Amino acid sequence: MFTKDELKKYAETLWWGLSTARTKPYQPGDFVLLRFDPDALPLAEAMFDLLMDKGINPIPRQNLSAPMEVSFYGKGNDDQLTAVASGDREFVGGLNGLISLIAPASLTHLQNIDSKRIGQAAVARKFMRDIMEKREQSGDFGWTLCIYPTPALAEAAKLSMADFKAQVVKACYLDDGNPPARWNEIFAEAEKVKAWLNALSIEHLRIQSKDTDLIVVPGEQRRWLGVSGHNIPSFEIFLSPDWRGTEGVYYADQPSFRSGNFVEGVRLTFEKGVAVKTEAKTGGDFVAKQLTLDEGANRLGEFSLTDRRFSKINAFMANTLFDENFGGPQGNCHVAVGASYADTFSGDQSTLDEARKKELGFNDSALHWDLVNTQQKTVTATLKGGEELVIYADGEFRYE
Numbered sequence: 001m002f003t004k005d006e007l008k009k010y011a012e013t014l015w016w017g018l019s020t021a022r023t024k025p026y027q028p029g030d031f032v033l034l035r036f037d038p039d040a041l042p043l044a045e046a047m048f049d050l051l052m053d054k055g056i057n058p059i060p061r062q063n064l065s066a067p068m069e070v071s072f073y074g075k076g077n078d079d080q081l082t083a084v085a086s087g088d089r090e091f092v093g094g095l096n097g098l099i100s101l102i103a104p105a106s107l108t109h110l111q112n113i114d115s116k117r118i119g120q121a122a123v124a125r126k127f128m129r130d131i132m133e134k135r136e137q138s139g140d141f142g143w144t145l146c147i148y149p150t151p152a153l154a155e156a157a158k159l160s161m162a163d164f165k166a167q168v169v170k171a172c173y174l175d176d177g178n179p180p181a182r183w184n185e186i187f188a189e190a191e192k193v194k195a196w197l198n199a200l201s202i203e204h205l206r207i208q209s210k211d212t213d214l215i216v217v218p219g220e221q222r223r224w225l226g227v228s229g230h231n232i233p234s235f236e237i238f239l240s241p242d243w244r245g246t247e248g249v250y251y252a253d254q255p256s257f258r259s260g261n262f263v264e265g266v267r268l269t270f271e272k273g274v275a276v277k278t279e280a281k282t283g284g285d286f287v288a289k290q291l292t293l294d295e296g297a298n299r300l301g302e303f304s305l306t307d308r309r310f311s312k313i314n315a316f317m318a319n320t321l322f323d324e325n326f327g328g329p330q331g332n333c334h335v336a337v338g339a340s341y342a343d344t345f346s347g348d349q350s351t352l353d354e355a356r357k358k359e360l361g362f363n364d365s366a367l368h369w370d371l372v373n374t375q376q377k378t379v380t381a382t383l384k385g386g387e388e389l390v391i392y393a394d395g396e397f398r399y400e
Contacts, residue, residue, distance in 0.1 A: 001042070001148075001149055001161075001165060002042065002043070002165075002174075006169070006174050007042060007043055007046040008046060008050075009174045009176075009179050010043055010046065010146070010172065010174055011043065011046040011047045011049070011050045012050065012179060012180055013146075013172055013173070013174070013179045013180060013183065013232055014047060014099055014144055014146060014232055015050055015051075015054070015180075016179070016180040016183055016184075016229065017144035017146075017183075017229035017230065017231070017232045018032070018097050018099060018142050018143070018144045018229065019142070019229065020183075020187065020228060020229030021142035021143060021144055021228055021229035021230045022096075022097065022136075022139065022140075022141065022142025023139035023142075024139040024140065026054070026056065026096065026097070026142075027055075028054070028055025028056070029055065029056075029057065030056050030057065030096035030097065031056075031057045031059060031094060031095055031096050031097075032051055032056050032057070032058055032059065032095070032096060032097035032098065032099060033059045033061060033095050033097070033098045033099070034047055034048060034051070034058050034059060034060045034061065034099050034101075035061050035062075035063060035098065035099070035100045035101070036060070036061075036062060036063065036100070036101035036103070037062075037063050037101060037102060037103040037104060037105070037148070038062060038063075038065055038103070038105065039103035039104075039105055039148060039150050040101035040102070040103035040148035042148075043101050043103075043146075043148050044060060044101055047099060047101070048060060056097075059095075065105065066104075066105045066106040066109040067109075069109065069110060070109055070110065070113070072121075073110060073113045073117050073118055073121070074112075074113055076117070076121075078120070081117060081120050081121045081124065082120065082121065082124035083124075084124065084125065088128065089127070089128075089131070092128045092131045092132060093131050093135070095132070095135070095141060096140060096141060096142070097141060097142050097143060098132065098141075098142075098143040098144075099143070099144055099145070100143070100144075100145035100146075101145070101146060101147075101148055102145060102146065102147045102148065102319070102321065103147065103148035103149075103150050103153075104150060104152050104153060105150060105152055106152050106260075107152050107153070107156050107257045107260065107262075107318065108257075108260050108261075108262070109260055110259050110260025110261075111260040111261055111262075112260075113259075113260060115259050115261070115286060115289050115290060116289060116293075118259045119290075119293040119294075119366065119367070122293075122366045122367075123293070123294060123366040126366045129339075133342055136342075136343065137342060137343065137349035137350065137352065138349070138350065142229070143230060144229055144230055144231065144232055145230075145231060145232070145321065146172070146231075146232040146233075146321070147168065147317075147319050147321055147322065149161060149164050149165045149168055153317070153318055153319060156257060156318035157315065157316055157317050157318040157319075158316075159315060159317075163315070164317070167313060167314075167315055167317060167322070168322075170312045171233040171311070171312050171313050171322065171325070172232055172233050183227075186227055186235070186310060187227050189310070190226050190227035190235075190237065190310070192399065193224075193226075193237055193307070193397050193399055194223075194224045194225065194226060194237060196397075196399040196400075197224040197237065197391065197397075197399075198223050198224055198346075200381060200383060200389070200391075201383050201384040201385070202218050202381045202382070202383060202384070203217070203381075203382045203383060203384045204216065204217045204218070204245060204381075204382050205217075205218065205303070205379055205380070205381055205382075205391075206379070206380045206382070207250075207333060207377060207378075207379050208377060208378050208379075208380070209251070209373060209375035209376060209377035209378075210375050210376070211249070211251035211253065211267070211373075211375065212248075212249060212250050212251045212373055212375070212377065213248050213249055214246070214247070214248040214249060214250045214270070214335075215245065215246065215247040215248050216241050216245070216246060216300065216303045216335075217241055217242045217244070217245025217246070217361075218239055218241050218242065218303075219241055219242025219245070219360060219361050220242070220360055221345055221346045221347045221360060222239050222240070222241070222242075222344055222345070222346055223239065223344055223345070223346040224237050224238065224239050224344070225237070225238060225239065225341070225343060225344055226238055226304075227310075231321055231325075233311070233313070233321075233322070233325055234325060235306050235307065235310040235311040235325045235327070236304040236305065236306045236324060236325055236334070237304065237305055237306070237307075237397070238302055238303060238304035238305070238341075238344070239302070239303060239304075239341075239344045240301055240302055240303075240340035240341045240342075240344040240362055240363070241300055241302075241303050241361070242360065242361030242362075243273045243296075243299040243300045243301070243340070243361050243362075243363040244272070244273040244361045245273060245361070246270040246273045246274075246299070246300045247270055247271065247272070247273075248269075248270060249267065249268070249269050249270075250267070250268045250270070250335055250371070250373070251265075251266070251267045251268075251373060251375075252265070252266040252267075252334075252371035252372055252373055253265070253372075253373055253374055253375055254316065254323055254326065254332070254371075254372040254373070254374050255282070255316070256320060256323065256369075256370075256371065256372070257318055257319075258286075258290070258369060259286075259290075261283050261286045262282060262283060263280055263282060263283035263286060263287060264280065264281050264282040264283065265279075265280050265281030265282065266278070266279070266280045266283075266287055266371050267279040267280065268337070268371075270300075273299055273300070274298055274299060275291055275298040275299070275337065278291055278298075290337075290367060290369060291337060291367075293338075293365065293366060293367045294365050294366055294367070295365070296338060296339070296363045296364045296365030296367070297337060297338050297365050297366075297367040298337060299337065299338075299363045299365070300335055300336070300337060300363065301336045301337065301338045301339045301340040301341070301363045301365065301368055302334075302335060302336035302340065302341060302368070302370070303333070303334075303335050304324065304333060304334050304335070304336075304370075305331065305332075305333050305379065305392050305397070306324070306325055306326065306327065306331050306332045306333070306334075307327075307331055307395065307396050307397050308327040308328060308329065308330065308331040308395035308396060309327075309396060310327065311325050311326065311327030311331070312327060313325055313326050313327050313328070314326075314327060314328045320370045320372075323370075323372050324370045324372055326372060326374055327395075328374055328395075329395065330374060330375065330376045330377070330394065330395040331374075331392075331395030331396065332372050332373060332374045332395075333372075333373050333377060333379065333392075334370050334371060334372040334373065335370075335371055336368050336369060336370045336371070337365075337367060337368075337369050337371070338363065338365035338366070338367030338368040338369055339363065339364065339365045339366070339367065339368040340357075340362040340363040340364070342357065342362065345360070345362070376394065376395075377392070377393075378390060378392070378393045379391050379392035379393070
């Protein structure tokens with residue numbers, strides 16, 4: 001699939017992402033979990049080799065194969081679904097980094113499994129994500145992820161393997177002589193956008209497209225983030241809003257695959273921060289179940305915009321990592337129902353405990369599901385003094 005040189009460049013790009021995502025520099029002797037799907041083994045090997053060169057202690061862990069997932073979620077009883085191995089809490093608490101290599105051999109193998117069972121297992125393991133989040137807030141942990149092309153992804157995206165790989169190569173700048181240097185340029189340009197947005201005193205945002213008319217309230221002590229190294233590729237600029245202020249209708253024209261289910265044409269109607277109505281052209285029952293996973297599953301955890309000038313992605317890729325960064329002719333916006341990102345808090349991260357999160361309207365959930373709108377849109381900010389300012393139109397941020 002990839003040449004040796006491309007694999008090396010991909011690994012170097014992931015190291016850039018991991019290093020950029022953590023506020024403290026990595027040191028020899030740090031422990032980094034290298035989690036990968038079976039089909040991503042070639043990239044895992046290249047990544048392992050690079051980590052060894054850096055003096056890092058890589059901990060390789062292969063994810064469950066598709067048949068293993070069917071067995072686990074299909075046959076597991078309640079005790080098996082929620083069992084956590086002894087030492088897992090301590091293991092996660094000692095990690096300095098996580099690299100995830102996503103290479104699904106199937107996107108539909110779980111379609112006949114009750115999504116509640118998948119959610120039950122996720123809820124039982126949410127504490128691990130909470131531990132990593134707290135360590136990230138203190139600067140002791142960083143993470144990044146990417147996808148590795150597979151026939152299942154290419155088929156779902158209705159692309160040939162060659163075309164699918166070409167999207168990955170150009171999106172991640174693997175055809176550049178020095179991909180990390182190119183990412184530094186994107187990072188610098190994104191810093192200008194974030195500085196401009198963070199200087200605005202925004203009361204609320206109104207997102208308008210053919211099928212969307214949504215109010216999002218950024219909330220107090222928020223900051224816009226993006227191109228942070230967490231995702232490769234990543235061109236989005238996002239924040240976690242105060243979920244309580246969400247009002248109106250959001251429509252995701254881009255389809256998505258989740259937990260073995262294909263979903264298309266999702267329409268969510270929000271009142272007083274809660275999605276009170278869910279609809280979909282395809283997969284409506286699944287959408288409704290997902291949004292009842294837990295108390296926070298039907299609230300907003302993220303709002304994001306991608307500038308078409310940043311992203312070279314111009315095809316549906318059947319994977320959220322790429323689809324939420326879609327550039328195309330009109331860029332994209334996406335919202336995520338479920339968990340918020342604590343690092344969008346603009347104050348002292350060490351003070352952001354659960355009580356403070358609740359007070360500020362940061363949503364909490366075991367779910368985080370990105371839903372993408374690629375329609376032509378206008379995003380208007382109403383500033384705290386009452387002035388209205390268009391911050392995004394025709395796929396581009398309106399910054400100087």
